[in-house]
Amino acid sequence: MSHTILKALVTSAALATAFASLPATAQSLTVATRLPGKVHLLPATLETTQWGWFDNAQPPVLTIDSGDTVIMETMMHAHNQIVPGKTIEELKKLRTDNPGRGPHTLTGPIFVNDAEPGDVLKIKINRIVPRAYGTNFNIPGMFGQFPKEFQDGQVKYLYLDMQRKIAEFLPGIEIPLQPFPGTIGVARAEPGRYSSVPPGEFAGNMDIRELTEGATLYVPVWAKGGLLWSGDSHAAQGNGEVNLTAIETAYKELNVTVEVLKGIKLDMPRIETPTHWVTMGFDKDLNLAWDGAKAQTVKYLAEQRKISADEAAKLMPKVSDCRVSQVVNIKKGIHCMNPKDLKVKSIPERPIAETKDYLVTVGKDADANKAMDNASMALIELLQQKKGLTRLDSYALASMAMDCRVGEMTGEQKSIHCLLPKSLWVTAKK
Amino acid sequence: MSQNGRLAVRFLCLGFLLLLAPWAQAALSVVTTTTDLKSLVEAVGGNRVSVVSLAPAGSDAEDYAPRPQDLDRLRDARIIVRVGLDYDLWLDRMLRQTGNPALMRGGAGHVDSSYAIVLLEVKGAGLSDGGHSHGAGNPHYWLDPANAEIITGNIAEALVRLDPANAKHYEQRRIDFLTRLEQRIRLWQTQLAPLAGKPLLTYHNNWPYFARRFRLNFVGTIEPRSGVAPSPAALSVLIRRMRDEQVSFIVRHPQDPARDVDFLARKAGARVAILAASVGDLPQAKDYFSLFDTNVAALTAAYSESKP
Amino acid sequence: MKEAIELLSLPFFASLILIGIHCQFGLQVLKRNVVFVDLALAQSAALGATVGFMQGHLPLTIGAYAWSLGFAWGAALILSLIRHAPKGIPPEALVGVLYVATTAASLLLIEKAPQGAEHLKQILTGSVLTVSPDELVHVVPLYCTIGFLLWLAARRGWFAQAGMAGWLADLGFYAAFGIVVTSSVAMAGVLLVFSFLIIPALVGLLWANTVGRQLTIGWGVGGLAAAAGLVASYLLDTSTGATMVSSFALFLGAALGGRMLADNGWEMRRVGKLLGNLVAIVMLVSAGWFIAKPRADQPLLDALEASWPALRQAYFSPQEMEIHADAENYVKRYAAEVVRLTALEASSLWETSSVDDEKIRKISSFQQSYNEMIKGERFVMQETRSRARERLRWPLAWVLLCACLALLSFPSKRPGWLAARLPQLMKPTDRV
Numbered sequence A: 001m002s003h004t005i006l007k008a009l010v011t012s013a014a015l016a017t018a019f020a021s022l023p024a025t026a027q028s029l030t031v032a033t034r035l036p037g038k039v040h041l042l043p044a045t046l047e048t049t050q051w052g053w054f055d056n057a058q059p060p061v062l063t064i065d066s067g068d069t070v071i072m073e074t075m076m077h078a079h080n081q082i083v084p085g086k087t088i089e090e091l092k093k094l095r096t097d098n099p100g101r102g103p104h105t106l107t108g109p110i111f112v113n114d115a116e117p118g119d120v121l122k123i124k125i126n127r128i129v130p131r132a133y134g135t136n137f138n139i140p141g142m143f144g145q146f147p148k149e150f151q152d153g154q155v156k157y158l159y160l161d162m163q164r165k166i167a168e169f170l171p172g173i174e175i176p177l178q179p180f181p182g183t184i185g186v187a188r189a190e191p192g193r194y195s196s197v198p199p200g201e202f203a204g205n206m207d208i209r210e211l212t213e214g215a216t217l218y219v220p221v222w223a224k225g226g227l228l229w230s231g232d233s234h235a236a237q238g239n240g241e242v243n244l245t246a247i248e249t250a251y252k253e254l255n256v257t258v259e260v261l262k263g264i265k266l267d268m269p270r271i272e273t274p275t276h277w278v279t280m281g282f283d284k285d286l287n288l289a290w291d292g293a294k295a296q297t298v299k300y301l302a303e304q305r306k307i308s309a310d311e312a313a314k315l316m317p318k319v320s321d322c323r324v325s326q327v328v329n330i331k332k333g334i335h336c337m338n339p340k341d342l343k344v345k346s347i348p349e350r351p352i353a354e355t356k357d358y359l360v361t362v363g364k365d366a367d368a369n370k371a372m373d374n375a376s377m378a379l380i381e382l383l384q385q386k387k388g389l390t391r392l393d394s395y396a397l398a399s400m401a402m403d404c405r406v407g408e409m410t411g412e413q414k415s416i417h418c419l420l421p422k423s424l425w426v427t428a429k430k
Numbered sequence B: 001m002s003q004n005g006r007l008a009v010r011f012l013c014l015g016f017l018l019l020l021a022p023w024a025q026a027a028l029s030v031v032t033t034t035t036d037l038k039s040l041v042e043a044v045g046g047n048r049v050s051v052v053s054l055a056p057a058g059s060d061a062e063d064y065a066p067r068p069q070d071l072d073r074l075r076d077a078r079i080i081v082r083v084g085l086d087y088d089l090w091l092d093r094m095l096r097q098t099g100n101p102a103l104m105r106g107g108a109g110h111v112d113s114s115y116a117i118v119l120l121e122v123k124g125a126g127l128s129d130g131g132h133s134h135g136a137g138n139p140h141y142w143l144d145p146a147n148a149e150i151i152t153g154n155i156a157e158a159l160v161r162l163d164p165a166n167a168k169h170y171e172q173r174r175i176d177f178l179t180r181l182e183q184r185i186r187l188w189q190t191q192l193a194p195l196a197g198k199p200l201l202t203y204h205n206n207w208p209y210f211a212r213r214f215r216l217n218f219v220g221t222i223e224p225r226s227g228v229a230p231s232p233a234a235l236s237v238l239i240r241r242m243r244d245e246q247v248s249f250i251v252r253h254p255q256d257p258a259r260d261v262d263f264l265a266r267k268a269g270a271r272v273a274i275l276a277a278s279v280g281d282l283p284q285a286k287d288y289f290s291l292f293d294t295n296v297a298a299l300t301a302a303y304s305e306s307k308p
Numbered sequence C: 001m002k003e004a005i006e007l008l009s010l011p012f013f014a015s016l017i018l019i020g021i022h023c024q025f026g027l028q029v030l031k032r033n034v035v036f037v038d039l040a041l042a043q044s045a046a047l048g049a050t051v052g053f054m055q056g057h058l059p060l061t062i063g064a065y066a067w068s069l070g071f072a073w074g075a076a077l078i079l080s081l082i083r084h085a086p087k088g089i090p091p092e093a094l095v096g097v098l099y100v101a102t103t104a105a106s107l108l109l110i111e112k113a114p115q116g117a118e119h120l121k122q123i124l125t126g127s128v129l130t131v132s133p134d135e136l137v138h139v140v141p142l143y144c145t146i147g148f149l150l151w152l153a154a155r156r157g158w159f160a161q162a163g164m165a166g167w168l169a170d171l172g173f174y175a176a177f178g179i180v181v182t183s184s185v186a187m188a189g190v191l192l193v194f195s196f197l198i199i200p201a202l203v204g205l206l207w208a209n210t211v212g213r214q215l216t217i218g219w220g221v222g223g224l225a226a227a228a229g230l231v232a233s234y235l236l237d238t239s240t241g242a243t244m245v246s247s248f249a250l251f252l253g254a255a256l257g258g259r260m261l262a263d264n265g266w267e268m269r270r271v272g273k274l275l276g277n278l279v280a281i282v283m284l285v286s287a288g289w290f291i292a293k294p295r296a297d298q299p300l301l302d303a304l305e306a307s308w309p310a311l312r313q314a315y316f317s318p319q320e321m322e323i324h325a326d327a328e329n330y331v332k333r334y335a336a337e338v339v340r341l342t343a344l345e346a347s348s349l350w351e352t353s354s355v356d357d358e359k360i361r362k363i364s365s366f367q368q369s370y371n372e373m374i375k376g377e378r379f380v381m382q383e384t385r386s387r388a389r390e391r392l393r394w395p396l397a398w399v400l401l402c403a404c405l406a407l408l409s410f411p412s413k414r415p416g417w418l419a420a421r422l423p424q425l426m427k428p429t430d431r432v
Helices: A002-009 A012-021 A024-029 A088-097 A286-305 A309-319 A368-387 A391-401 B003-025 B035-048 B068-076 B090-098 B145-162 B164-195 B208-214 B232-244 B258-268 B288-306 C002-032 C037-054 C062-084 C091-112 C117-124 C133-156 C163-188 C190-207 C211-236 C240-263 C268-292 C299-307 C309-314 C318-348 C357-409 C417-426
Strands: A039-042 A049-051 A053-055 A062-064 A069-072 A105-112 A120-130 A133-138 A154-161 A166-170 A173-176 A180-185 A193-195 A216-220 A226-236 A251-261 A270-272 A276-283 A321-326 A332-339 A358-365 A403-406 A414-421 B028-032 B049-053 B079-082 B110-112 B199-202 B217-221 B249-252 B271-274
Touching: A039 A062, A039 A105, A049 A053, A049 C357, A069 A105, A105 A251, A105 C357, A120 A180, A120 A226, A133 A391, A133 C357, A154 A391, A154 C357, A166 A391, A173 A391, A226 A251, A276 A286, A286 A309, A286 A321, A286 A332, A286 A368, A309 A332, A358 A368, A368 A391, A368 A403, A368 A414, A391 A414, B028 B035, B028 B068, B028 B145, B035 B049, B035 B079, B035 B145, B035 B164, B035 B288, B068 B090, B079 B090, B079 B145, B110 B145, B145 B164, B145 B208, B145 B288, B164 B208, B164 B288, B208 B217, B217 B232, B232 B258, B232 C002, B232 C211, B249 B258, B249 B288, B258 B271, B271 B288, C002 C037, C002 C133, C002 C163, C002 C190, C002 C211, C037 C062, C037 C091, C037 C163, C037 C190, C062 C091, C062 C163, C133 C163, C163 C190, C190 C211, C190 C240, C211 C240, C268 C299, C268 C357, C299 C309, C309 C318, C318 C357
Parallel strands: A039 A069, A062 A105, B028 B049, B028 B079, B079 B110, B199 B217, B199 B249, B249 B271
Antiparallel strands: A049 A105, A053 A193, A069 A251, A105 A226, A120 A216, A120 A251, A133 A154, A154 A166, A166 A173, A180 A226, A216 A270, A270 A276, A276 A332, A321 A332, A321 A403, A358 A414, A403 A414
């Protein structure tokens, strides 16, 4: 099926024009000779992008060797409501499932020679150059964490000032930019088509904002060649991504170096930043996502410090800084940042009330999902009361800049702490 | 009979009537924006529903100006079925006026029958404020008879939701309808098979879904935008194309201006077929089935006339 | 070119015939001060056709025509009584009321009509471009007869008579006009017929005193304007009716300007000064608006920039130029992709033998994505421009302030020059 589509769509002339029209500036920005391996260009066109699914039978659009560098272009995906389904049951299911955002547009797949199931793909993010605009949407009553409360829609275009690394959301409110691919991942082991919305052991739609320029993703290979995709390009995102959208943009350049690592055992993706190793867990239920993240973190700490699992579990609350990545991609996600520096003995604060630097709300409940709902909704309301933002602006700002940290998770009362830096409010410059 | 006895009889009668009342009221009142949807709701609901279409037969539902009585019709309705996309925007203001949350977007009685349809000509430049998507796609999707499967699915889902007691009835009727429809689609496809790929022209762009199902090749639209007459340059291009590609007939629907169509037909020696874009546009197009019967007949007639 | 001539010659010929008869009526209509009488009559005819339709006569049949003519004549009867209206009531007002009343009546009837009555609006929306030879063959003898009678009536002064005779003459006038308007509106549409009626007659009135000359000038100018309008409509790819009306309006503007110049003895220097002052005022207001709201639409600057993009270099920083140009390129690229997708979708409707929902959905989604990204790039272009303009705001304010100070310190020797000259230039002449 997909083969016929691709065949029907591929026209060599179109591909040639696409390459020709890849902006000269994108290339001039990066001095190709300094990049490791052979450098490949991959512009985003109808032919080089997939739509909405990961399918390990998808013919690759590019083949590279281990150690090569790819300069990819990505597309913004439409926030449409295109959904399949015909029978009453299918229609009902679609409505109740709340399918998350419309299918993503993903550039790829890239076939990496020698990558076999059981290997690990090391993907170093060398550089990200977004286009100069971004958007944030609320699709009325459809998606996001609070579709019932937000029946009205809004769309905002933001100018991305990459020199100052900020985007002005409203006069006097500036969101710092930290571009990262919301979705980057490989094919699953299972044959067939899988929605690109939920993340998993193949990485995918992780929406982890630590995966920015300079970070490296380690992801287990599940299919021959790995089959690497990326899309859902973000310019900045809050931990939680509550209204479903970050500052959504398209990348002029997503510059990655891909290496195949043999002989390493890895069952879930990990991210390495200059200072931390990030572990993660995903599930429809935030409680179970926490369990997953915890298991991964314990495993990592035990490896890193060469201690037993029990000791690692005891150590974890002291050194692992866990955040709610997102709660809107069908499978919710929690990621934990573990310092490389073994001397670090504490994690950033989990305040329970407003501090000098942050607006703070806390949600407490036996159910982590409810705790997260309460904390984020409280922050959205706080923004309206304290800062005089409109409902939809509060929702959008929370989605783009809120930071939901995981607090106490063991006892009867689980707690989530949502923080919003006061530094977003700058004294009006004009 | 004593006074008391008569009174008792009266009470009994009254009680009996009250018992009957739910039966009398049982017909679920449904309001649709167009006659096509009315026909489809009737197909699924049968005698368990009473359906009214706001835009009457033969009117242009896209530019319909609601009347005061329509508000009453909406107030009494339990379900509203709409075309959606940009087609019946006038409904939104009326719904706000009636203020019944169940009928509002997202409410239990609100059916946007475009849900899950494979849309054509989606030009949408994204969401605008209010979340309404402009250029959300060509809205004439009911003209692909196969789409009735999805439309009736959306309708049946709402009927079952609000009237679960009759769920079996609705689902069975829908399946019967779809079975009959499938046979008819095959018949229509055979009838239109000789026209497959043959170039033709339309006045208003309401036929892409129809064209897709029956493999018709609409090479152009006479009006450049809805309600805008073609310019002389556009007309001369059309005439040239009609001569070059041997376009042998033009379709329009009864509300479209005859002048421009007749002019082109005269210049290029083509036939004109008048098609119904909605149930009731032509007297023969009484319901969803006869809508296609009429159109298929008109097309095949025009085609056989146009053959030298 | 051959195609254009083939396409435009018949409409041009039709326009000449229509102008021929309407210019005559126009002079009369202007004299009686019932300018909108054609609208009222045409709408009455449409009302008649609606009633006819409800009686079972399809549009464009004899029955429907009889009904419309009957109603048009009914309206003519009412119009002929206008001369007996109480003093102080302007006839134009009554004509207007007749127009809205008949329009409303036909709307109400269409609503109640069983089905398909919407195409009745075709009666009022003719298009001169698609006029058929048959239509012309029918109207030419009719128009000639009516034209001759009208000329005779004007020459013999029948309309000027008092009492019964005068009323009968008026009734005849409106009845004849009713016949003409009913057919001409169906051929050329309401807007264009109104222009044919009023504008050539106005130009005639401006430049001549006798009826014969007024007619000649009206016909000549009308023919020129029609030709110009048709050609422009072809070249600019715009709808014919609206382009022709604009062309007529431009010709009228030129005739008015010429008249004013002629009345002032063709003194070009004075006109030049007046124009100079006008330009100065426009520039001043634009500058003021710019300083007040640099981010808002700046009609003058926007227009200049659109026709001369290099102007941006004057106030964009090099980096802004680069961002702007980059965004512009992306818009072009995405737009090309959208065109490609549209073509792909259109051909996929009938070319392939199977129905492929997946492919259509992908195309739809991509079209939306591209359009969203085009919107984003446009936003970037606008934002860079706004930022550059904001930077320009205060320097411009200083320049303006200095200029004002300079003017204040060196007051003109002739204060109030403009105020003194304006009324003189605008004053109507004694000629009527």
